[in-house]
Amino acid sequence: QLVAYEVKRMKAEEGNKQKILRHIKELAEKLYKNENPYPAVTMHKVQKPTEGCHLRLHQKPFPRLDEGTVQWIIDQATAKLQTAPPAVRAEKKCMVPSGPPIAAILERNGNALANSARRLEVVRNCISYVFENKMLEAKKLFPAVLRAMKGRAARHCLTQELHLHVQQNRAVLDHQQFDFVIRMMNCCLQ
Secondary structure (H helix, E strand, C coil): CHHHHCHHHHHHCCCCHHHHHHHHHHHHHHHHHHHCCCCCCCCCCCCCCCCCHHHCCCCCCCCCCCHHHHHHHHHHHHHHHHHCCCCCCCCCCCCCCCCCCHHHHHHHCCCHHHHHHHHHHHHHHHHHHHHCCCHHHHHHHHHHHHHHCCCHHHHHHHHHHHHHHHHHCCCCCCHHHHHHHHHHHHHHHC
């Protein structure tokens, strides 16, 4: 969006430093809100104690907690949550263009067709190994499949092969098989 919509504005602001600074602050706020959408929910990391810590002699006993103070803190947090606006972000839906069809790409890159065919064969073999529970063979092909997912044809092949396996049988996958399929799908989506 920044590249698509803000270029004209940035060119218009080139001479004025105050406008540029204001624009940078707006961008910083947008980026901060994008990275921290729910400010009310903060996770505190508590370190795990070391293995032999309970055996140490200098271990102090946990202090007594005052019931009134704890209840006061809980009441304050509940009051804050009730007065705070709901931290739900409305998702903006947009259409992603599909791009040129695969046939057009293959016509342009005629010499890449043989290389692409080999990659597609590797994807097909890996998926069949996963569904046949030949995990050792699938594990050998897996890095090549993940590399092949950079190409549109390989992603298309993955979806077709998974669709075929869904139609053929209703196999129940074990954890390792499921993990392989999910990792391939995740790589495909990325």
